Amino acid sequence: MRMARFQSEAEEPRIRERCNRERRPATWVGIIERWNREMGRLERSESLQYVSGGVANTDGEGRTK
């Protein structure tokens, strides 16, 4: 059973905005980079770049691969 919560209903839209990738692209780039590094799919020199609707791999100099 879920515990009674205060403020949660009012809080939810705000949290959704915080987690929305279009509004917080750097957050999502960071998440996907860390996941890919853990899986060994991203080299140290590589980084990811946000492109509308998704995240693209770059060579660390800002160029999308």
Next chain:
Amino acid sequence: MQTHVVPVGFDYDRLIAPLVRDQLDVDRVILLEGAVGSEANVEYSRNLSRKLEQDFRNLLGATTERLVLADVYDYDAAFEQAYDLINSELDDGGEVWVNVSAMPRPVSFAFATAAHSVMVEREEDREKIHTYYTAPEKYLETELAEELHEQMDLLEDLREECDDERIEDRLESARGLLSEFDERGTTIGAKRIGEGHIVELPVASFSNVKPFEEFILFKLGEDGEFDSVSELAEALSRELNEEYTDSFRSKVIYNVDRLGPGGKGYIEQEEHGKSYRTRLSRIGELWVRAHADGEVPERSGGTSDT
């Protein structure tokens, strides 16, 4: 660099005197002023903050910064602001001292819990974070009440000699105030905050999360509630371009368990037939809020998230 983070309420001495008396190093002070309450209260607090700013500079040679804490009853916003402030000072190589003596309790608990959360997440900086309290030598309310009693006696004597209706007005007002003070103490009523009169304070602190757990938390934050862990797992597999296999589903179940009430407490679940509705808990919401980067692109319309 010794930075003191000081939320300012209605106190002056206890925010600066202990640092002078104990001869603490104070290089930088961040004063936080509340912006909610009666105009008189906000102005009173702002004046104290100005005086503190001046005296931290003059008496302790510190640099100062004054920031606004928009709503002193909004625990989550206060937590987020404290979390960002503490991390930012640590990033600059400073040692951080958080004074939780003034301002309403939601701010004190939010600042103390944020400080503890940063300690958990930045183990190497643990010794550089301090949360402290200072106590006043005495409270002025009872002395003010005593003085008001004395002045009422004086006004009653003067009333005999002088026929001025202002005296009766002042006596009436003082009687009412003292009667309320005697019956109710130093405060009156219970303020409505949000939907009710209670602010729940999630005092549990953060624990470190791994990349996959982080992914799950932000996915729940972005999409809200999932009707089952399987639905969440399917959504995650699509997101990661992973094949939705039993193994992947098991991995999600395992990680959701670790993030659940028996683990880190960032996720809560509600039994619904054979499934478990899954969503962020309050502390989970706080975690994603604190870990979302600050940039927000311009857009038209919509509500503000500040």
